[in-house]
Structure formats: C-alpha cells, structure tokens
Amino acid sequence: MDITVVGSGIVGRTVAQGFTSHGHRVTLSSRSPEGHSEWSAETGITVHLPHGALRDADVVINATPGQASIEALTGAGLGEAGSIVVLDLSNPLDFSTGAPRLSTGVDESVGEAIQAAFPVARVVKTLNTVNAGIMTNPGSLSEPTAQFVCGNDEAAKETVVGLLTGVGWEADQIIDLGDLTAARQIERYLMLWLRLMGVLGTAEFNIRLVRS
Template sequence: MKIAVLGTGSVGPAIAAALSELGHDVVIGTRDPQATLARTEPGATGGPAFSEWHASHQEIGVATLVGAAAASDLVVNATNGAASLEALSAAGAENLAGKILMDIANPLDFSQGFPPSLNPVNDDSLGEQIQRAFPEARVVKTLNTMTNSVMVDPLHVAGGDHTVFVSGNDAGAKAAVTGILKALGHTDVLDLGDITTARGAEMILPLWVRIWGALGTGDFNFKVAR
C-alpha cells in the first residue's frame, strides 16, 4: 500500500519507519522537504535530528504535503494537533477524498503552559473536526492514547496485553486500519463506534500526561479488562 505520513516530529518518523518495515511504500509529507531534510537539531523529545533519522531510512521518501497525499492510498495524520486542519488543508481536500485518513494526533493546547489542556473537548474532537472539514475522507481515529514507541512496538509493554481504540464512520476504513494495527503487533483492538467517540479517546490524554509524570516514562498503555 502507498502510505503518506504527514508530520515530521517524533511520531511521524516512528510510524513511517514501522509501516515501511511492514512492506508498505511510505513517504513523509512536510511543508518544505528541503528544510526538513536539512534539519540538524535534535527532536523535541530527544530523538535524532530528522536528517540523521532519514540517513538511516532512505527508502522512505520526503515530499510536499500535496505530493505525499496525492500519491497515497492511505494518509496518516501525525501532525501537531493544533495545526492538523491547516496541514490537511494544505495537502488538498481533493487528495484526501475517498481515502482512509488515519488520525493519530491530539488537540493539545499549551496556551496556559504545561500540562496541556484539550481544544476542542467534551462536545467535539479533532477527529470530528477533520471529518467535517473533509467529508469525503474516511477518517479513523486511533493510536492517539499512547506514545510513539508503544504505537510501533506494542509487545515491549506487558507483552502487548493492552488496548488500542478505533473510532470512525466507515466500517471498511476501520477494518483496514485494524489490519494495520494488528500487523504492528496490537492484539486488542476495540471499536468504540462512530467518529463522535473520538471525544473519549482524545480525553484520555490529560490522564495519560499525569501517568507519564508519575512513572517518568511513556512506555505504558491502557488495558480494557473484560
């Protein structure tokens, strides 16, 4: 499958590398490919600079947002949640129409400092905003309740005995995303329902941040015991 991963922070490269290892044809979309490839400063979470990361992942292309989305079968939104709508608009609604849009971002609001709040929250979600803005896209919210290391290697936490959620209006899109999640190693995929249920998945983040603070690591996840 041809997959475009939009976003060059810590999450985008991690998910791009994992999908490439699964055999997908992956390209990372960014506003300015040349500037991104020239980036030498360490990642915000202490990871390698993008140029260093790409040197060891040269099979993964780097293109403009438009170019990446246009050439893809599936688009992963791994952008900063506060800028996701703008980035997806830059990618072009016509390049998202009919495609699965796997939204793994969170609408974190740092305007009042740390810890962040959510915007929107309670009666709306980023997942819903994306679906409204791009009605012809097949939006599936998933993977936003864990750190990128757990997204791509779930087995290293409790042997993979934990839960990942999916929310979306399109049953076929959710089935395709579930297949990708299982290929990554996720064994417990819980379908929460339509895209409005993304509100609940996103509202896990304030709790996630506090647990991260208490444990001093993001290498954990939630398990729905039933």
C-alpha cells in the same frame, strides 16, 4: 499499502519507519523536506513537500498537532484525495498557557473536525493514546495492551485494524468504540495519560482491557 504520513515530528518519523519495517510503502509529507535529508537517506523514506503528497496514497496518517491538522491536511491535498482513509492519531493538546490542556470542548474532537472539513475522506481515530514508540511497536510493552478505534466508515476501520494487527496489536485488545463521536472520549483520555506519565515517570506504558 501506500501510506503518506503528514507531519515530520517525532511521531510522524517514528510511525513512518514502523510501517516501512512492516512492508508498507511509506512517504512523509513535510513543509521542510530539506531538513530531513539525513534521516531520509538513513531510512530510505522519501520526504515530499505537502503539495501532491497524497497522490498515490491508500492511507494518510495525520501526525500533526490537533490545532494545525486541518491546515496541514489541506496543504497536503486531502480535499482532492477522494475517499482516502485518514488514520488520525493527533491530539488537541494546548501548551500555550503552561500546563497542558485540551483545545476542544467536551462535545468536540479533532477527529470529527477533520471529518467535517473533508466529508468525502474516511477518518479513523486511533493510536493517539500511546507514546510514539509504542504505536508501531506494541510488543515493546511486556504484555498486549488496549488500542481504541472509532470512525463512521466500517471498511475504513477494517483497513486501519489491519494496519494495527500487522504491526502487532492483538485483535482482542483492539476496541472498536463505534462512530467518530468516540474521538471525544479518546482524545480526552490524554489528560489522564499525562497524569499517569507524571506519576509513573515514563511514557512507555499503556492500559489493558480485562473482561470477566
């Protein structure tokens, strides 16, 4: 699959390498590709300027801060990319006042905001509830753990679930929460995730769903 990752932070670079190592053709979109020339040479992953970055992509991964996502995806040409699948792993975390808080209200989410801004694109929210290193390497944890997905388009969700199982997420731990309004709950989980990280003293953890 041809994947373009938008955003060159730790998450963007980590998932770009992860999906590349599982056989996908991945490129990275960055406003400063020159800053990643060494990484690009090491990994073999091409880093482009945003303009035209989605031209050949089947899937775009949004790896930008939630508050900047619409601006970043606009710059990468999502508005001209038709019904492309958008794997949105962003969170609306706001650190501007010190302690992290969410920049969205309880009945809002970044996933829905992206869908509203790009109505033809097919947004699927997933992967935002785990640390970057776990996203494309869930096997780094000692047992299979839960991964949430939600979105309005069933075929797009199937595409994303295929990407997830391809990197090792186990099918019975991939929880389809339904339409994209579930992004509100998945994104709000981040406040609990941050609390857990503080208590556990590590970001390398996840929850597991156990049925009776």
